[in-house]
Amino acid sequence: MKAIRGATTIIEDTPAEIRSAVKELLDEICLKNFLLEDDILCILFSNTSDIRSFYPAKAAREAGYSSPALFSSAEPEIEGALPLCIRVMLLVENCQDVRHVYLRNAASLRKDLQKFSIALDGPSGSGKSTVAKLLAKKFNILYLDTGAMYRACALKAISAGVDMQDNSAVSSLMQTLDLKIVYSEGSQHTVLDGKDVSEDIRRPEVSMAASKISALRCVREKMVEMQRKIASEQSCVLDGRDIGSFVLPKAEFKFYITASSKVRAKRRYDELKAKGFDVDLDSLQKEIEERDRNDSTREFSPLKQAEDAVLVDTSDMTVNEVVQTICAKIQEKV
Ligand code: DC
Numbered sequence: 001m002k003a004i005r006g007a008t009t010i011i012e013d014t015p016a017e018i019r020s021a022v023k024e025l026l027d028e029i030c031l032k033n034f035l036l037e038d039d040i041l042c043i044l045f046s047n048t049s050d051i052r053s054f055y056p057a058k059a060a061r062e063a064g065y066s067s068p069a070l071f072s073s074a075e076p077e078i079e080g081a082l083p084l085c086i087r088v089m090l091l092v093e094n095c096q097d098v099r100h101v102y103l104r105n106a107a108s109l110r111k112d113l114q115k116f117s118i119a120l121d122g123p124s125g126s127g128k129s130t131v132a133k134l135l136a137k138k139f140n141i142l143y144l145d146t147g148a149m150y151r152a153c154a155l156k157a158i159s160a161g162v163d164m165q166d167n168s169a170v171s172s173l174m175q176t177l178d179l180k181i182v183y184s185e186g187s188q189h190t191v192l193d194g195k196d197v198s199e200d201i202r203r204p205e206v207s208m209a210a211s212k213i214s215a216l217r218c219v220r221e222k223m224v225e226m227q228r229k230i231a232s233e234q235s236c237v238l239d240g241r242d243i244g245s246f247v248l249p250k251a252e253f254k255f256y257i258t259a260s261s262k263v264r265a266k267r268r269y270d271e272l273k274a275k276g277f278d279v280d281l282d283s284l285q286k287e288i289e290e291r292d293r294n295d296s297t298r299e300f301s302p303l304k305q306a307e308d309a310v311l312v313d314t315s316d317m318t319v320n321e322v323v324q325t326i327c328a329k330i331q332e333k334v
Helices: 015-032 056-062 104-109 128-139 146-160 167-175 204-213 217-233 243-247 261-274 281-297 319-333
Strands: 002-009 040-047 069-074 085-092 117-121 142-145 179-184 187-192 236-240 253-258 310-313
Touching (some): 002 015, 002 104, 015 040, 015 056, 015 085, 085 104, 117 128, 117 243, 128 319, 142 146, 142 187, 142 217, 146 179, 146 187, 146 236, 179 217, 204 281, 217 236, 217 243, 243 253, 261 281, 310 319
Parallel strands (some): 117 253, 142 236
Antiparallel strands (some): 179 187
């Protein structure tokens, strides 16, 4: 059994307004949580004491919620409380990922539910993606791996036999790019020309090619536009090189995650070994250093720490320590 919370507000204390606000709130909760009426065991309402003209529970019954048990109560009068507010809690079955719903200006009750972005920038192998995935899970928001998008562009260029440094050839290739980022079962899939390439883009030769192709303005402009669109539609954590400095300069939370090249090479080595790739630690470290140079010296939107980003050096930290450090900084700010 799970509990789903929600709230809404009305403008005037009239039965008609209460009926319509309660119906809107319950319908939205069902829609967002893929609920059928039979999944709802009970609905508990509470409303501020300035609502007297009608019971929200009765409005729910009238709106067609006939099987769940219903209950309404009035809240004590508390100074400074959001006025004319109806809160609800649903106890439900068959709901995997709970989505709480705060409508109208009741959204101001939940700072944590307002749309926000977390920008995680830093060099390859700093642990950004592991941390980003955990943060996304913790805050129940989307994770956008922007490196995967540049990797997909590189894969396309490799398959087409296009030279990564040939600006005009890459530019025309970009015109025909069919790249989609889709989410299934909570993880990101990179779909290139209709094919799921999420695994292919992790091949070592694609890493270096991605670093080269991502230096081109024609590539970056296209990717940045997609990234901004995705981030404008929902709360998300994005990891990359230029998220806090260029893609989302107004991101609510910015972190720059780094670690020594030695530590990063060892992490990549373990990761690739586990996937069955035959790799050499020293050459991985050299490659990482070369990618750092490419990424931070390119002319357009290079890898850099945004002025207002918090620096986290993960060389001697466990993943959990990094996540805890970031969460603590986020809590400090909200
Ligand atoms: O994070 P990654 O290793 O998957 O990224 C692959 C390459 O893409 C990396 O060398 C730099 C580039 N990149 C970028 O330039 N800007 C981003 N926002 C993300 C990645």
